[in-house]
Amino acid sequence: MRDRAIIISLLASAAASVGLAIAFLAEGGLAAQGILLAIALAGIGTALVMWAHTLGEGEVAEPRGELATPTDPESPGPGATLSGPSRRSFVGSLLGAIGALAVALLSPIKSLGRSPESALRHTKWAAGIPLVDADGHRIFLGALEIGGVATVFPEGYTGDAVSQALLLRVDPKRLQPLPGREDWSPDGYIVFSKVCTHAGCPVGLFENTRDQLLCPCHQSTFNVLAGAKPVFGPAPRPLPQLPITATTDGALVALGDFPEPIGPGFWNRDT
Amino acid sequence: MLREVGAKLDERTGSNRFLQAAMKKVFPDHWSFLLGEVALYSFVVLLATGVYLTFFFVPDAEPITYTGSYVALDGITMSRAFESTLRLSFDVRAGLLIRQIHHWAALVFIAAIVAHLMRIFFTGAFRKPREINWVIGVALLLLGIVNGFAGYSLPDDLLSGTGLRIAYSIAQSIPLLGPWLASLGFGGPYPAPEIIPRLYTLHILLVPALIVAVLSVHLALIVRQKHTQFPGPGRTEENVVGTPLWPRFAAKSTGLFLMVSATLVALGGLFQINPIWLYGPYHPSQVSAPAQPDWYMGWLEGALRIFPNWEIRAFGFEIPNVFFPGVLLPGITFGILFAWPFLEARLTGDHQIHHLLDEPSARPWRTSIGLAALSFFMVLFIAGSNDVIASRFQLSVNAVTYTLRVLVLIVPPLVGAVAYRIATERSSGPPRRPTEETIVRSEGGGFHTHD
Amino acid sequence: MADPGAQPVRKPSPFTSDEIDAIVAYVASLGAGPDIPNVDITIGDLARGGELFRTNCAACHGAAAGGGALSYGRNAPELYQASPIEIGEAIRSGPGPMPIFDDTQLNSGEINDVARYVTALQTDGDPGGFGLGRIGPVPEGLVAWILGLGSILVITRLIERSSR
Numbered sequence: 001m002r003d004r005a006i007i008i009s010l011l012a013s014a015a016a017s018v019g020l021a022i023a024f025l026a027e028g029g030l031a032a033q034g035i036l037l038a039i040a041l042a043g044i045g046t047a048l049v050m051w052a053h054t055l056g057e058g059e060v061a062e063p064r065g066e067l068a069t070p071t072d073p074e075s076p077g078p079g080a081t082l083s084g085p086s087r088r089s090f091v092g093s094l095l096g097a098i099g100a101l102a103v104a105l106l107s108p109i110k111s112l113g114r115s116p117e118s119a120l121r122h123t124k125w126a127a128g129i130p131l132v133d134a135d136g137h138r139i140f141l142g143a144l145e146i147g148g149v150a151t152v153f154p155e156g157y158t159g160d161a162v163s164q165a166l167l168l169r170v171d172p173k174r175l176q177p178l179p180g181r182e183d184w185s186p187d188g189y190i191v192f193s194k195v196c197t198h199a200g201c202p203v204g205l206f207e208n209t210r211d212q213l214l215c216p217c218h219q220s221t222f223n224v225l226a227g228a229k230p231v232f233g234p235a236p237r238p239l240p241q242l243p244i245t246a247t248t249d250g251a252l253v254a255l256g257d258f259p260e261p262i263g264p265g266f267w268n269r270d271t
Numbered sequence: 272m273l274r275e276v277g278a279k280l281d282e283r284t285g286s287n288r289f290l291q292a293a294m295k296k297v298f299p300d301h302w303s304f305l306l307g308e309v310a311l312y313s314f315v316v317l318l319a320t321g322v323y324l325t326f327f328f329v330p331d332a333e334p335i336t337y338t339g340s341y342v343a344l345d346g347i348t349m350s351r352a353f354e355s356t357l358r359l360s361f362d363v364r365a366g367l368l369i370r371q372i373h374h375w376a377a378l379v380f381i382a383a384i385v386a387h388l389m390r391i392f393f394t395g396a397f398r399k400p401r402e403i404n405w406v407i408g409v410a411l412l413l414l415g416i417v418n419g420f421a422g423y424s425l426p427d428d429l430l431s432g433t434g435l436r437i438a439y440s441i442a443q444s445i446p447l448l449g450p451w452l453a454s455l456g457f458g459g460p461y462p463a464p465e466i467i468p469r470l471y472t473l474h475i476l477l478v479p480a481l482i483v484a485v486l487s488v489h490l491a492l493i494v495r496q497k498h499t500q501f502p503g504p505g506r507t508e509e510n511v512v513g514t515p516l517w518p519r520f521a522a523k524s525t526g527l528f529l530m531v532s533a534t535l536v537a538l539g540g541l542f543q544i545n546p547i548w549l550y551g552p553y554h555p556s557q558v559s560a561p562a563q564p565d566w567y568m569g570w571l572e573g574a575l576r577i578f579p580n581w582e583i584r585a586f587g588f589e590i591p592n593v594f595f596p597g598v599l600l601p602g603i604t605f606g607i608l609f610a611w612p613f614l615e616a617r618l619t620g621d622h623q624i625h626h627l628l629d630e631p632s633a634r635p636w637r638t639s640i641g642l643a644a645l646s647f648f649m650v651l652f653i654a655g656s657n658d659v660i661a662s663r664f665q666l667s668v669n670a671v672t673y674t675l676r677v678l679v680l681i682v683p684p685l686v687g688a689v690a691y692r693i694a695t696e697r698s699s700g701p702p703r704r705p706t707e708e709t710i711v712r713s714e715g716g717g718f719h720t721h722d
Numbered sequence: 723m724a725d726p727g728a729q730p731v732r733k734p735s736p737f738t739s740d741e742i743d744a745i746v747a748y749v750a751s752l753g754a755g756p757d758i759p760n761v762d763i764t765i766g767d768l769a770r771g772g773e774l775f776r777t778n779c780a781a782c783h784g785a786a787a788g789g790g791a792l793s794y795g796r797n798a799p800e801l802y803q804a805s806p807i808e809i810g811e812a813i814r815s816g817p818g819p820m821p822i823f824d825d826t827q828l829n830s831g832e833i834n835d836v837a838r839y840v841t842a843l844q845t846d847g848d849p850g851g852f853g854l855g856r857i858g859p860v861p862e863g864l865v866a867w868i869l870g871l872g873s874i875l876v877i878t879r880l881i882e883r884s885s886r
Binding site: 378 | 781795
């Protein structure tokens with residue numbers, strides 16, 4: 001009975017292998033190739049397991065023996081040969097020299113990366129730089145309805161990861177601008193950094209009926225009317241706000257860079 | 272014929288001495304002892320499928336225009352890494368199959384390691400003389416997780432790119448060295464396209480080489496120290512009772528390898544995984560929801576989601592929010608994991624050699640602590656999918672998050688307390704009457720009960 | 723809708739097509755609002771639609787249009803039953819918490835592109851097999867543990883039992 005099962009397994013496997021070759025050459029579907037290969041493998045595997053049952057004689061016992069080496073006064077072992085004051089001081093200075101070499105050999109690591117300091121503190125935004133959309137087109141007053149949102153970049157830096165920002169339009173009467181920022185949002189157009197202050201994901205969700213920006217990664221939620229203050233979730237700081245104004249022909253331009261470093265924190269962010 | 276080959280080999284290398292000793296090695300029979308092998312065989316599948324993938328993947332973030340057969344991305348500009356993954360998936364024969372087998376194998380590989388780790392933990396197999404092997408095992412878990420993360424970030428798609436952004440922020444949050452370490456690792460300020468070829472070197476060369484080296488020591492130690500076994504008839508601290516390596520155990524084990532491979536192949540052929548063509552190429556200003564890492568990072572993701580928005584700020588310096596769930600939590604977790612055998616030995620005062628395993632209920636402290644820890648991480652895993660839970664079950668994601676913040680604090684001690692009760696009642700329950708059994712020794716030396 | 727703040731749910735309409743037209747005409751007579759857009763997916767550019775979808779829509783609706791959670795119980799719904807006209811209407815009128823995208827942001831050609839892409843997402847199969855809802859790593863992890871390791875554990879028990 002078992003022998004017959006073994007033969008059947010092996011035959012099924014062989015048949016599947018032939019089928020697989022055909023499926024492969026004839027560009028049959030993914031599922032067909034996968035199932036045939038799986039049957040080919042499982043057929044041999046099942047046969048082997050069943051055949052293993054017929055082998056050998058039940059359980060066998062093997063003595064463990066001692067793990068530790070029996071001590072032998074004739075051969076003292078590696079630790080002993082390094083003992084003694086003169087040997088110890090040599091080994092000590094040897095290790096010191098090797099340690100110094102190891103530290104020196106670490107210096108090429110510096111070429112693996114540049115210091116990120118200025119990149120963390122400054123984006124490409126500056127006074128007078130126009131806002132553009134993801135296709136590089138300038139943005140004018142009237143571009144958004146109240147309740148609209150667009151991802152914007154500084155002109156010339158479309159797609160820039162640190163400068164990416166969100167242009168929103170809210171009802172100006174409902175805005176509660178932070179002190180000194182009353183002129184940062186012409187006609188209800190307001191811009192915040194799109195880089196979440198928690199872990200850096202783009203804060204892509206705008207819930208316009210709640211006047212909230214929601215980050216999809218860890219659900220940090222920011223109140224757009226109150227300077228993108230965090231109201232839920234793990235984000236510790238508001239999204240930095242970009243000061244903007246409208247030029248005489250209605251183009252939206254920045255008044256300067258963000259007033260603080262964008263994105264997630266780092267140890268000396270405030271200095 | 273095999274005998275002739277063996278004889279010719281032995282004349283030249285003396286191999287028979289080694290082989291004869293090896294063939295007699297005994298392996299105890301218990302299904303849970305095969306979990307380590309399941310992990311090992313998943314790793315073999317990873318290596319085999321991975322080599323195939325390296326023939327087609329291009330680890331380069333330079334832009335290129337797609338002109339392959341997936342029409343929804345025709346003419347789109349994308350990195351060469353993303354483009355080569357698309358080409359492999361749609362224009363290379365069996366490419367998508369191999370890619371999916373590879374990714375499923377990675378998920379199962381780490382799941383098997385975790386299951387194996389749990390078996391070792393709850394049966395006390397990490398005790399002297401096997402502390403080194405435990406440390407090696409935890410290192411293998413860490414290496415597996417790192418390589419998995421590196422691997423699924425290679426295609427430079429929108430989902431894994433978002434994960435890389437988070438990883439950069441977590442590295443950056445380390446006090447003093449953070450910004451420099453992040454820039455060092457990624458090759459510059461974010462977004463650093465250098466990261467793709469670096470991850471490739473890590474994923475196909477450095478980490479697999481480390482895994483193979485460390486695995487070899489892991490297996491050599493098992494051979495040297497011999498496998499542990501459950502207490503039972505004829506089993507003592509001085510012997511190991513089971514199946515000899517040749518021919519029975521080898522045949523069984525090879526059969527298991529083929530069955531594991533068959534399962535992974537079936538998964539790869541039937542279930543879609545990581546459909547990068549739907550996510551699209553990575554752009555730093557785009558994001559998709561829901562956004563999760565692969566399962567083995569889910570506990571970290573959950574911690575990031577439910578940790579309150581605390582930051583420490585003093586004297587102009589700060590420890591950013593993500594440091595606590597992103598660096599401190601995994602640091603403490605792996606610190607305790609690595610140190611566990613030594614911690615337990617110190618706390619119990621037990622420095623004896625153990626080759627016989629514990630029944631988990633015979634060790635109420637260890638078992639309840641282990642189950643409490645497991646439940647803690649389970650809550651974190653659930654927290655990592657809070658938005659999926661909210662949208663599938665029509666719940667408020669805010670309410671789910673608040674609830675999980677409470678659960679993560681009260682569920683582990685509760686589970687620990689209940690487990691402790693059950694374990695102590697089990698092990699000190701009604702005294703078991705010793706049954707009359709005759710133990711017979713067979714000619715091969717093994718023991719079995721004779722009814 | 724009894725509660726305008728609640729999540730709307732797609733269900734069969736209690737009104738006939740003529741009744742709906744009459745209601746629309748009446749509401750339109752009350753004041754300004756976007757017209758019902760003319761959406762023609764046959765002239766939409768599929769790849770461009772995908773790019774626009776990923777830039778503007780995927781953050782809320784998911785890259786595979788499977789929907790996603792918003793705050794306090796609201797959802798960006800899945801789009802598998804949305805007709806091209808419904809897609810255009812939603813883009814122009816921003817229902818509920820959805821932002822409004824007017825003509826300067828997405829012109830009518832781009833709406834055709836997006837609608838074409840969403841329709842393709844509805845009709846295209848999954849080249850890799852069972853799509854698992856196209857949700858991502860969460861169901862993939864569950865399948866890996868339950869179907870993957872689960873089957874393997876059953877197999878290991880069978881192997882051990884068969885060798886007794």
